Amino acid sequence: MEYVNNELCLGPLKKALLPLCANYMRPIYVYDLDFISQRYQAMKRALGPTRLFYAVKANPNVEILQRLKRLGAGADVVSLGEIKRALESGFSVQDIVYSGVGKTRHEITEALKLGIYQINVESLPELERIGSLAKSMGKKASVALRLNPDIDIKTHPYIATGLKDNKFGMELSLIPELVKCLKSHEDSIELVGVSLHLGSMMMEFSGYKEALQILKKIYVDLQKQFPTLKRFDFGGGLGIFYDRLDLELEESLLRDYAKITLETLSDLNCELQSEPGRWLVGHCGALITQVQYIKKTSAKTFLVVDSGMNHLIRPSLYEADHLILPLVKSQENMKADVVGPICESSDFFAKDRTLGKVSEGDFVAVMDSGAYGYSMASVYNLQELPLEICI
Numbered sequence: 001m002e003y004v005n006n007e008l009c010l011g012p013l014k015k016a017l018l019p020l021c022a023n024y025m026r027p028i029y030v031y032d033l034d035f036i037s038q039r040y041q042a043m044k045r046a047l048g049p050t051r052l053f054y055a056v057k058a059n060p061n062v063e064i065l066q067r068l069k070r071l072g073a074g075a076d077v078v079s080l081g082e083i084k085r086a087l088e089s090g091f092s093v094q095d096i097v098y099s100g101v102g103k104t105r106h107e108i109t110e111a112l113k114l115g116i117y118q119i120n121v122e123s124l125p126e127l128e129r130i131g132s133l134a135k136s137m138g139k140k141a142s143v144a145l146r147l148n149p150d151i152d153i154k155t156h157p158y159i160a161t162g163l164k165d166n167k168f169g170m171e172l173s174l175i176p177e178l179v180k181c182l183k184s185h186e187d188s189i190e191l192v193g194v195s196l197h198l199g200s201m202m203m204e205f206s207g208y209k210e211a212l213q214i215l216k217k218i219y220v221d222l223q224k225q226f227p228t229l230k231r232f233d234f235g236g237g238l239g240i241f242y243d244r245l246d247l248e249l250e251e252s253l254l255r256d257y258a259k260i261t262l263e264t265l266s267d268l269n270c271e272l273q274s275e276p277g278r279w280l281v282g283h284c285g286a287l288i289t290q291v292q293y294i295k296k297t298s299a300k301t302f303l304v305v306d307s308g309m310n311h312l313i314r315p316s317l318y319e320a321d322h323l324i325l326p327l328v329k330s331q332e333n334m335k336a337d338v339v340g341p342i343c344e345s346s347d348f349f350a351k352d353r354t355l356g357k358v359s360e361g362d363f364v365a366v367m368d369s370g371a372y373g374y375s376m377a378s379v380y381n382l383q384e385l386p387l388e389i390c391i
């Protein structure tokens with residue numbers, strides 16, 4: 001992000017945001033598709049032979065999905081809704097990896113009918129359910145076992161998934177039972193992969209490396225019993241910076257991550273898969289909102305805007321600090337809590353934040369909100385959902 005002639009611009013092609021507000025009606029999520037292409041290509045280059053399955057939950061916008069499909073991505077989905085969205089956007093069933101701890105009978109049946117490429121299984125009862133449903137339908141399910149190695153990647157507790165007290169994946173001690181179950185369902189289940197996802201906003205990779213090494217051994221052992229095993233899915237979770245835009249530093253972290261991954265897994269002779277979400281789309285989106293009031297109390301100045309936790313819940317939920325920038329550059333600064341219209345004290349974008357001085361009617365952009373922004377938005381207080389514009 002950068003100001004050109006005092007106007008805030010998004011992405012490497014410096015696309016101006018103010019013109020989008022000419023007929024402003026309500027908050028707008030704006031996404032720069034070329035920026036997404038650039039991120040995808042950078043990740044693809046770094047991860048070499050790995051097939052990238054974009055985590056649709058990060059942002060299921062159809063134009064974004066179409067763009068990623070065109071670039072060669074697959075889709076990582078976690079519900080029938082996301083399967084349908086991926087198919088509508090041009091992905092084929094052969095492009096879809098289906099994860100999630102709570103797949104219902106209906107969802108599994110639909111996935112089997114469609115012939116989804118890979119189902120990442122998260123529990124023994126789910127594996128049993130897939131086996132019996134596939135059998136009754138005369139189908140063979142292609143599954144990967146999502147394993148949970150109980151490793152801490154030092155992220156916010158709400159987005160860690162690879163610890164033993166997380167609901168995700170399966171404990172390693174369960175493997176003998178999983179093997180038994182797979183053998184008893186050998187007509188209806190084909191084991192094709194092992195999968196891993198330790199959590200989101202990973203910025204340091206020692207735990208990740210340890211997890212890869214553990215899973216690699218398991219992969220080798222399992223392959224002796226299941227020669228159909230051929231894919232290693234090492235998940236998503238690579239983090240981005242929210243307090244600054246430093247693409248070079250992020251690309252150097254990406255290279256470290258890729259090096260660890262490719263070196264650790266190089267001798268496996270398997271198909272590598274990844275499920276990135278945030279890294280591809282996070283920086284490429286901004287939420288534009290209009291200042292309604294500057295409200296001063298004896299304790300604070302509140303910048304009351306027309307968007308809030310209903311549109312971007314990350315600050316309230318994870319204390320995420322998104323940069324907030326006026327669309328027109330200001331020479332002066334102000335210090336304020338940036339808050340929304342929702343009737344909750346947790347409805348804030350920032351607290352005691354120094355930002356460019358703005359007045360009633362001005363627009364500000366909550367930056368880096370392309371991932372887990374609109375996809376987590378709600379209609380709480382019956383506020384309308386924001387608009388979405390791709391540029």
Ligand code: LLP
Pocket residue numbers: 055058076099159197199200201235236237238275276277278279314318371372
């Ligand atoms: N694969 C699986 C199985 C996942 O559960 C997730 C994210 C991903 C891939 C993609 O992770 P990413 O590369 O985007 O970090 N709402 C939170 C993030 C929740 C992530 C959920 N799972 C946030 O706003 O920070």
